[in-house]
Amino acid sequence: MNKSNKEQTQFVKIKQEFAEKFLKLLKTKLPNEPFLDRRTKVIHEGAYVLFPLINDVEKVKLLIREISNQLNFELVNAEGIDEVNYDFRSIEEALVGELPENILELVPKSYDIIGKIAIVEFDLINTTSDKNVLSYKKKVAEALVSVNKSVEIVYEKKSEVKGRYRLKTLEVIYGNDNPETSHKENGCLFKLDVKNTYFTPRLVFERKRVSSSNFKKQEIIVDMFTGVGPFSIQIAKNNDVKIYAFDVNPSAYKYLNENIENNKMKGEVIAHNM
Template sequence: MKSETEHVPCVKVEKRSGEEIRRALKDRNLLRTDVKITSDDTFVYLPLIRALNETELREIGAAELITRDFAVLEQRKSIEDIVGFKPSYEVIGDIAVLTEMVNETKEQLVAQALMERHNNIKVVAKRLSPVEGVFRTRKLELIAGESRTETIHKEHGCTYKLDLEKVYFNPRLAGERNRVASQLDRSTEEEILDMFAGVGSFSIQLAKRAPQSHVIAIDINPDAIRYLEENIRLNRVSNIEAVEGDVKEIFWKFRNTADRIIMNLPKSAYVFLHEALSMLKPRGGIIHFYTMESDTSHEALLTKAQEKFMENVQELSEEFHLDSVEIRDARKVKAYAPYAYIIGIDAVIKIIGAK
């Protein structure tokens, strides 16, 4: 019997990015799961609930929107059908982490359902603490599967080895990392400084995207630096310098160095603006700044974030002889609580006398 087909919108993506973009679509409830994903020798075709706008395409890292015939799948039980509710979880490598509390009597049921429905999941864990301390780590408890918290995560053609209890890593920032990397190309020659690099989730993607550039990746967590150095080898990039240390104490080594700075420390990035401005080149440069803001209004949320950023930079204007500060883009990156979001700001800083 011939399978039923349906003509639906989809994104056409390179195979190496297929899983990351599939996950990004799923997180945004944009992926159709009742039709079969198809592929050819080069591309994967991911079916959509609806056609995406340009902003959504950019956020997930997909370039081409088309329509195509897909085979309609026979319906099978979802995890929600099996356990009676929709558990909240994220997948990093082959580890699924429950991100919200589940009744202990149902934890094993949820874990087994996840592993049965997703063959790639080998470990299921739950969060026991928020991200805490200067090393940005959290405690986990294993629920099912193999007894480990180390995994290998793949995203936009990059490979990251990491231990979820020893380092910080957020898979839901995949689209944002790709968005920043897409601002560069193979001809870009920049000095890029990642102030809170972790295992290299921004740094490695930027280094691969712009091999003529040089990336300085700083982190205070020695375990993060150890994994970063291993990830540099795994990804075969040679244009990254891994630096262990507190950026407050070592920033002077990189004074007047950077064309572009990544400040992915949403809870306290403002505390490090002085160091960031010190490390920009004498003519200025670009800062990718991340902060947290809350409001019920989308517009008010972005306005508050931009105004606070401008106020904090202007306080340092005289010391650093700033000529102009232009916010090129401000956007919601990720929700972290009801009406509360990580906000990303791209700012161009120019210094007096720069040409």
């Protein structure tokens, strides 16, 4: 989402003594409308201050209508310089001025983060006939990465979970197509392949609840659909139990064994590939 420092940006050029008044007008008259591009540095030029505007023609027109009778200002174009220390608070904020308004409304509100990988579903954007859909998706992926510093790869979810191995089809839209990652959850570390094993971070609180339950010492537990071991390993980490963990997927079985080896547990997890 960073702008090249050679890219032309539109600025509001205003005398320095009126800069504070300008900012107050924005807060009081247009409190819910973003006008300033906070990704770009404010420029101080002699007796003037140049405030960078977002790339949205309609919003700039609205701004002009609202403040033209309040302050003397000029709209100018100049080279924008990245505000390198600015951290976006949301994907929506990062995308202001990057996507058309009608597409912004279709941006996904939620996504899964598994280690360094994000998985996002574009069910609404995919309904549009706009020829720039792929470009929009890539911009959303870039925004997601800019907001979540740990994310290096973004996949689009192309199907629901299906088949004997409970897998979904994923297509890379940002970064290298490397589906292997390590995911930390409730004090455990899980290595997995998001394309070839089943794992959902959305059960994090359920796994915490179950693993914190009262189990009898040396209680025997059978986990028939263990995947890479998120339930079994978290239970055994906190409890002196014996768990027989089964999965039909050879890839899940491989990672399950690695995860058993890599996590310290009070109990024991015994892996089986059915």
